[in-house]
Amino acid sequence: MPFRFAPYLWLGIVLFSSQVADARGMRGEHEPEDVLVEAPLKRPSLGLDLPKLSFPISGFDADSQAFFGQGIAALHGFWIFEAERNFREVIRRNPDNPMGFAFAAYAQTVFTSGDYDRGKDYMNAARDMHRRGKVLTETEVNWLNAIHALYDNSLGDKYARQLAHVARLREALESATDPDIKRETNAFLTVSIWYYSLNQPKVEEQESKTLRQEADRRIDDVLCDLPTHPIHHYKIHLWNDGSNEILGRPSARLAGITNPACAHQWHMAAHIYNPLNELRSAAYQFEAAHRVDNKYVGSLGLPPQIIHNYAHNASFMMDVLSDCGAVDRSLAISRNIIAGPRAFDIPLAYNDPVDSVADGLITLLETHLLWDEAYQFQQQGYFNGLFTREKNVGSKAKLLRLHGLVMLERGETEAAQKCLKQLTDLRHAQSKQEKQAGRIPEIQRQEKDLSYWLLVRESSEPNSLPKKTIDELLEMDVTPKHRVALLAWESGDVARAEEIARNDVKDRPAHVMPRAVLTFLLANQNKGDEARKSWETLKPLVHVPLTGAARSGLASVRGATPFLKQIETEFLAKQLIKPSELDAFYGIPQDGRAPTLAAWEKQNRPMAELGPLELSLPEMPVGTQAAGLWDEPKQLTTRVQKMLEQGIGPDDRLLVMFRMNAECPKCNSEQAALIDKWGDTFKELGVQLLIVYPDGSDLKVPAHVSAIKDPSLKIFKAFGAYDEFTDQPVHAVYLVEPGETIRWSARTFHAFDKWEGFVEETQRQKTLKWKTPQL
Secondary structure, rough: OOOOHHHHHHOOOOOOOOOHHHOOOOOOOOOOHHHHOOOOOOOOOOOOEEEEEEOOOOOOHEEEEEEEHHHHHHHHOOOOOHHHHHHHHHHOOOOOHHHHHHHHHHOHHHHHHHHHHHHHHHHHHHHEEEEEHOOHHHHHHHHHHHHHHHOOOOOHHHHHHHHHHHHHHHHHHHHHHHHHHHHHHHHHHHHHHHHHHHHOOOOOHHHHHHHHHHHHHHHHHHHHOOOOOOOHHHHHHHHHHOHHHHHHHHHHHHHHHHHOHHHHHHHHHHHHHHOOOHHHHHHHHHHHHHHHHHHHHHHHHHHHHHHHHHHHHHHHHHHHHOOOOOOOHHHHHHHHHHHOOOOOOOOOOOOOHHHHHHHHHHHHHHHOOOOHHHHHHHHOOOOOOOOHHHHHHHHHHHHHHHHHHHHHHHHOHHHHHHHHHHHHHHHOOHHHHHHOOHHHHHOOOOOHHHHHHHHHHOOOOOOOHHHEEEEEHHHHHOOHHHHHHHHHHHHHHHHHHHHHHHHHHHOOOOOOHHHHHHHHHHOOOOOHHHHHHHHHHHHHHOOOOOOOOOOOOOHHHHHHHHHHHHHHHHHOOOOOOHHHHHHHHOOOOOOOOOOOOOHHHHHHOOHHOOOOOOOOOOOOOOOHHHOOOOOOEEEEEEEHHHHHHHHOOOEEEEEEEEEEOOOOOOHHHHHHHHHHHHHHHHEEEEEEEEHHHHHHOOOOOOOEEEEEEOOOHHHHHHHOOOOOOEEEEEEEEEEEOOHHHHHHHEEOOOOOHHHHHHHHHHHHHHHHHOOOOOO
16 A cells, blocks of 8 residues: 555554554555655765754754754755655654654645655654653744644645744744744745745735735845855745846855755756846756756665656756757757656656656757757657656647658658647547646647648648748747748748748847847848848857866857758858858867856856766666675576676566565565566566565565565665665665666555556667767
8 A cells, every 4th residue: 555654653653563564555545646756765964065054953962953954954945855854864863852753744845845644644743742741942832833734624725724834933933032043934934925925815916015025025134144045045936926037136146056955946046047038047057956966866876756856957957958059968968868767656746857858859859950860769769658647648749740740851741641640639539627627729739730831841832832821830839930930931931031030039039049040041141241240149149068078079059059050051152251260150269279168157166066967877786796685595587597697688677676575465466466467568578577575484476586585684775675764674666777777766665556657667668779878
């Protein structure tokens, strides 16, 4: 049965006997769709690159206080997983103090990105402990009450609970005498005013203005007391409303620097730069967040979806890198993430990194007219098995349209017509619920746009394209306007093409492709002075990351954006430049020196310090590296024995399932389902099954399934299928590929039961023909 975390384990209030654990699948009762991510299982260490914040709690020793401070710093950056991890360490060290439990509960409510039911368990433990006589200070009691308000259904709906939370935080601030507690309470009150008070169903304009001013004033008070406080993050959220981003700009430069290990703070700075059309700065911040997240999940051997920020940031990063022309970087990042683990087991409300990046890749490929690259991605399997969730039907429609466009560009009209029919079938297949969700119009737009492109490419007279066709493509707003401009140019209407391009530049002044197409059109018309002026405006827009590894020849705009080659060709053809002037044309130093860092890059930390650009996956120890790991009592097939001794061969895959002992009925039923229902499927996929269990009676498995008893739990610990806070094994599933790469994993407190999704992911991974992009 799915996991519901039980903090009572430390208290002895509820003792999980083997019968209770078996009945609940170790712990818990609610459905897996309600669970965002697995709970943190690995204990934290002190010294993370987090701001040193103090929030003194009565009865804590110095180390407990330091871990509590790290949890507070992580909370300020909405880093839910790391916050809970530190608060779990506080609980482990102080099992009779309710404040660790209370703030672990608080972590589940911040930015609505945690597991509410798990938080409720934490909160119940904290309140039970306090009711039984644990003495707290007045401020600690007020904080306990403020957090409890977010879980207290007797207060009314979530909006009423949120207002009660804000009111009780004000009481906690009023009662605080310690200056550090006062500052941190003021900081959390600020974000509560922004996220709770301002988001009530009915907030009058004047009230909203007053609340924003109060929150802004409180932020300034905190920064006056501690200028390096990560509250810059809240200032950004406060003014990231589509019209006031300029007020958050001073904090954008400092948000990541003041909380460098927290990716979300780097990410949020980009939400200020992006609306201000400072796209290169936004690209830096999004990439910084991506690197920080990669470093974190890589160090723990965890899948990226445990970080709520990961998929969200990756999606924005792809869009901005495309907008500012960093095409080669975008393609490499796309390959890396799409070849990574797909989060098929997370709630519908949250995004999967693979789907998010693939959606951005679709946009990138059309934006930069990369039809050959799009075809390669299709042939290499990178678009297989994506967008299977109902909420992703719009992305599925985008992908079908892209397939159709690619086929048209390759002259394969019949294949493009099949894509159009698939779009029509997709629209007809939508359920009543999908229609109510408003997803049908998006499919229709993609369908209608592709039908127009079919008419265009099938036209016997492409140079006499009706003006109506151009107008309707612009009105549908599916095809990028710069591509419509090029279509008008192809049809011979050069004046209309230039008009569309100029309007596009006006609407998107910081985007590379609108300006690039305009420059091309001006050069094509031999408008030399205007073309040169437009080119000089274009060059500073192109994002050329100079930090981290840069390949020779690409550390300039020449290698960043493929379409620039067409501009170069046109300038040479019209004799607007000479071949000997190309280096100067691109701004490449004549003496061969590397280009200097742009001023905005100098202001920030070098990328390489923040983390790797690529998502690295853990590896399973085999052979001599295993150091006796697989020496426990076992019943192995010859093939699995060879895998453990020599490694995973090119045609092999290994499914390692960790379960509880042979007496666990839930584990037994899930194991039976795995073998009986999915055994043949795994065999067809070349997947061998290995089951690891801790102790008890010998596990009975069919002859084609391998099993290892691990009474010392050393295999559980080596794979991370172990809760270091409570010193007990957990359920886990790992898909190991050739090269011993752990391509997908899940660790839970319940028997894993999402085998259909697991099979689909295994099938998807097998279709990928190239998984080693050079970043």
